[in-house]
Amino acid sequence: MTLAYLPSPSQGVWHLGPLPIRAYALCILLGIVVAVMWTGRRWAARGGRSEDVVDIAIWAVPFGLVGGRLYHVITDPELYFKSGEDPVKAFYIWDGGLGIWGAVALGAVGAWIGCRRKGIKLADFADAMAPALVLAQAIGRWGNYFNQELYGRPSGLPWAIRIDPAHRPSNTPNEAFYQPTFLYESIWDLTVAVALVWIDRKWHPNRGRLFAIYVAAYTAGRAVVEALRDDHANRFLGLRLNDWVSLIVFVGALVYLWVRRDKPGTAAVAEPDAGSDPNTDTDIVTDSEADPDTDTDTVAGTEADPDTEPTPDRPDPQASATTPTVRDREADE
Incomplete structure (x- = not known):
């Protein structure tokens, strides 16, 4: 019996009359607001106008939300389209299910459109945004806590999280305590945010290199988190699909850093x-x-x-x- 553990939230939805207020959505929105505000300060410190960040976010945020949901649905189609499932639930974004790489990929398209309209270089804007983006991820991960999702294998650790029976996986219905992988990822994201600020102040990586460092650091931590998970996931050659995506993105970030490195004779x-x-x-x-x-x-x-x-x-x-x-x-x- 586990003597110490993290309790599950008593509820994740509150109602104001007929209007449901969902903790998952609040965490996502809080992360977006914090990211926009911090990016605005960092962009202004680089000589830009902080109000430009809001104009770019108007494009990037909707694109990112759509991209995150598309990634989730495409990589786990059986959750919505196999026999007995309701395809309409693919649109129930409030139930959880946002793939980070779909959000980053399509969000980057939206940011590119916003930057083009403002005459701003996307690589420079991405460097200003990198620490704020990973901080937003750290905040958003707490939405998974309220939804009782994205936990790991059964665990007897004192910081294991108790999952209610309705949210337990079918292969371990009698296990109550699991690895809080959402918490691990949130802590890692906070660590990456602090590290990016320190790297930026010490070495001033530019031309999209700080953003590439964020990508490489996040994927490295994500690989550890994925190794602790035991929930449903499609696999390819023995690895979870998210592991393959993270590996490809990690290598891509390293290649970008190599190509954009400072050449001899430059400073x-x-x-x-x-x-x-x-x-x-x-x-x-x-x-x-x-x-x-x-x-x-x-x-x-x-x-x-x-x-x-x-x-x-x-x-x-x-x-x-x-x-x-x-x-x-x-x-x-």
Whole structure:
């Protein structure tokens, strides 16, 4: 007998007259609001306008919700379309069932449309959004707690979660306590969010690389969580379908990071001089991103000749020591 455990919620739906208020939906909405607000602050810190984030979210959020539901229905069609099931339930998004990679994929399409309308580079916006997106996932996972879903194998651990009989899997109907995999994933998502903020402040990865780090980190943690689950899932070559998707996405993120790495002779990040303002942003553009009219001796990573006198054709090296930052370029766009 388990002496300590996490209790199941007494209810996941509250009614205001005829209107049902579902905890699952509230968790998803709270995650979206937090993500939009935090992304707005991060985008403004990069020289953009925080209000642009709301305009982009108007496109990204609906696309993401549709994509998440489509992914779930396509990868588990027997839950809705086999004999005896009601196909209409495929639209019951409030009952749970949002596939993260469908949400990210189609949400990215919506974000791309919103960015195009604003003249914003999607890769730069994705970097600003990455920590906020994984934080939204951490919040949204608590919707699974209220729905009593996405738990793992039977467990006697003191933090195992008690699942009501109506929500237990058919293969273990007499087991009451299970691994709270939704909790593990939520904690991992919070860890990734903190790590992304630290990485961003220390190395300033740009051009979509911070987003790629988020993808790689999330999929690594998701693989561990999937290994603890024992609920229904379609399998291919012995692995759960979600494992294969995570593996492919993980490799894709690593390939992107390799392709977009800083090449020799470039400097995506430059340390400030000893006498410079410590508050000055050091996310310096690379040689390939510099203004073609800028003398290459003054681009980050190259020292100008101190004996050279400034002329109209050659600006003062000291005056041009601070090259345009990513934030400056985004603001100009």
